[in-house]
Amino acid sequence: MKTSNRVLNLKDSPTLELNDAINRKILNGEDIINLTVGEPNYYEPKESSTAAIKAIQKHFTHYTASAGIEPxxxxxxxxLIKENNLKFSPEQIVVSNGGKQAxxxxxxxxxxxxxxxxxxTPAWPTYFEQVKLCGGTPTPIKLNEDSAFKLTPEILQNSISSxxxxLVLNSPSNPTGATYSKEDLLTIEPIIEENHLIVISDExxxxxxxxxDKFxxxxxxxxxxxxxxxxxxGYSKAFGMTGWRIGYSAAPIAISKKINAFQSQTTANISSISQIAAQYALNHFDxxxxxxLKNNRDKLVNTIRTKTELDLRQTPTGAFYLFPNVSKLLGRTLFGKKISNAGDFCQLLLDKVGVATTPGDIFLAPENIRISYAKDAKTMDKVNERLINFFERSVLNGN
Ligand SMILES: Cc1ncc(COP(=O)(O)O)c(C=O)c1O
Structure with missing residues (x-):
């Protein structure tokens, strides 16, 4: 059977694939700390789970409005009004199956x-695949440490064609943790406006x-x-609710109506139970x-800067990722293995000290690796020890 041309080159999400592969090894008894996944170590607020259990008991388990329940x-x-100073009526909001569906x-x-x-870029790979599925042309704007992984007016202007x-903005960013300040945004806003761009802001x-500074x-x-x-x-990262699948979009009313029409013809409402959990979560962010996360970040940044040969120019101000540069190690031999790319380095780190990280090429940054540090403090202590151990031993083993 032939597939459609649309899905011919479509691949599984590389970050989820890598996470599954590492988790299989852990299930087989391997001593690995998995820092590949973009998932917090905490869970939904108890108000959410209590309300969700009640919802099941009361049979709040049928279809709801496609865009989500009114409350x-x-x-x-x-x-959005209280925290972000943004005026969107409930009609302008569509609740979806995670930020991904939104x-x-x-x-x-x-x-x-x-x-x-x-x-x-560096960027979450799903943007590229989704744009291609919709017939668009995803166009990377290559950023690096020189601009702290943020757009400048010049870089943005030079990337625009007829x-x-x-323009997709993702602040704080996966994978770099870079977060735009008001000043950063004000410098690029005139270019966005002059060129009549639409912004999709993944927050x-x-x-x-x-x-x-606040977000x-x-x-x-x-x-x-x-x-x-x-x-x-969405709720996945802030509330640790990755499995509940709750996201949303807020858009101008005409666009929001079409987003809802699209959703109602493809998946309709998200789980009614998740919606109740979501309603109760919003006021219970911990x-x-x-x-x-800030403690984890600070300790790991210190280890990386003082005890390793990874290069971390900026301390990220948001999300839960570090994105250090490994270019100093490229071409060198560690533990008898030549490091030709970031993937080789990640593999060696996994093999020698059981720390799983993500090669940056997945995010279009082949000289970096992503380390997700949303773990408990004890696990992070082990990560710091293992990184120190790796670099100490690598000096003795063919540097
Ligand atoms: C940048 C970014 N946007 C959106 C999502 C979507 O998350 P979810 O579909 O779980 O809400 C993720 C998840 O990894 C992400 O990293």
């Missing part, structure tokens, strides 16, 4: 064949910000940005998660 969309609308709905609603979608329709790591939604910096952007967010 949940109202709660999200109020959250993004796919949005790309499907906006992209025509051949439209260019600018994706600043076919450019959409899924919004609550996980460690700097003194700033790109939509909040100008009237143009609010009226020409689609905001995507700020301890942010403090714990």
């Amino acid at each position: 949940l969309r109202k709660a999200i609308s109020e959250k 993004l796919y709905n949005t790309f499907s609603t906006l992209i025509n064949q051949g439209d260019e979608v600018l994706i600043p 076919k450019t329709k959409i 899924i790591y919004e609550r996980l910000v460690f700097s003194e 700033i939604s790109p939509l909040s910096i100008s009237p143009y940005m609010q009226s020409h952007s689609i905001l995507v967010n 700020t301890n998660h942010v403090n714990n």
Whole structure:
């Protein structure tokens, strides 16, 4: 049987694939700490699980409105006003099966064949695959440590062509943790506006910000940005609710109606039980998660800078990833093995000290690796010890 051309080159999500492979090894008894996955070590607020159990007992288990139940969309609308200074009515919100579906709905609603979608890289690989599935042309804007992995007006201007329709922003970023300040956003806003770009703002790591400055939604910096952007967010990262599959989009009303039409014809509502859990989660975000992640980050950054040969120029201010550069190690031989690329280094780290990380080529940054540090403090102590041990032994073993 022949597949459609659309899916001919479609691959499984490489980050999920890698995570599954590492978890299989762990199940087989291997002593591995899995730092590949973009998943927190904490769980939903207890108010959510209690409300969800009650919902099942009361048989709140039938179809709901495709866009989500009214109280949940109202709660999200109020959250956006209170926390982000963004005015979206409940009708402008569609609750989806994770941020992933909210993004796919949005790309499907906006992209025509051949439209260019600018994706600043390093970036989460799903953006590329979803844009291609919708017939668009994903166009990477290559960023690196020189601009702290952030767009500058010059870089953005030089990336725009007559076919450019959409710019994807992801602040804080997976995989770099880079977070745009208000000043950063104000410098690129005029270029976005002059070129009539639509922004898709993926704010899924919004609550996980460690700097003194609060998170700033790109939509909040100008009237143009609010009226020409689609905001995507979800519960996976902030509330540790990856398996509940809760995300949402907030968009101008005409776009939101089409996003809802698209969803109602493809999957309809997300689980009714998850919706109840989501409604109760919003006011119960645990700020301890942010403090714990910040501690993990600080210790790991210190280890990397003082005890390893990995290069970390900027301390990321959000999400739960470090994205150090391994270029100093390329071409060298460690433990008798030549390191030709970041993947070789990740493999050696796994083989020698049982620490699993993700090669940067998955994010279009072949000289970096991603380390997810959303683990408990004890596990992170072990990670720090193992990294130190790796670099101490590598000096003795053919450096
Ligand atoms: C940048 C980014 N956006 C969106 C998502 C989607 O998450 P979910 O579908 O679990 O809400 C992820 C998950 O890894 C992500 O890293």
